Amino acid sequence: MAAPAPTYDLTLLLDSTADDDRRKKILADAQALIGQHGTVASTHDWGVRPTTYEVKKHAAAEYHLIQFSSPAPRPLLEELDRTLPITDGVLRYRIIKLKPGIGEVPNLKNATLEDAPASDDVEDER
Template sequence: MRKYETIFIQSPSFDEETVKVNIEKFKGVIENGGATIENVDFWGKRKLAYEIKKVSEGYYTLIHFTSGPELPKELDRIFRITDGILRHIIVKEEA
């Protein structure tokens, strides 16, 4: 088992309820993949460093989790096919 963190940015056009539903969706993907979630940190709406698809704000969420090496690939796939995710990254934490 390895430690990972992921941060993703959701579209500012979403309302707070949709943002929370998406966070729960991604938490479910992580937990159903056999991982344990250590921390979920919702940062709220923040200004982006640069525009993405003509959008200058987004809802940021950071999740720390422990899993096997196959889960980040599946999580990446789900981030890519989910509408409204502007950017995402999954990083393996140093031991």
């Protein structure tokens, strides 16, 4: 029996001063790209939060998490790594491959930094 497709987290920090339409388009484009190569498992809007340090001269960003899986992830990961850094409105992004059996994503929309989960549930390699 084939192993299930790995699950990935795509965390996006979007420019909170950009137009709402621009931020919605970035999210829609990312989800559409993932949909071409795999499946979006869940999306989470964590709202505008302060960053620990300035990112591209911004002290706050709009945080989003997209969980996805793909049976052949390499082309998708390469495309995300190619397009996201050059997309206006994306301040920072990170893609993490999750360990099998990871639980539910916490709702961080109204949480503080002290409420954030530990980072023991991620793998270093894609």
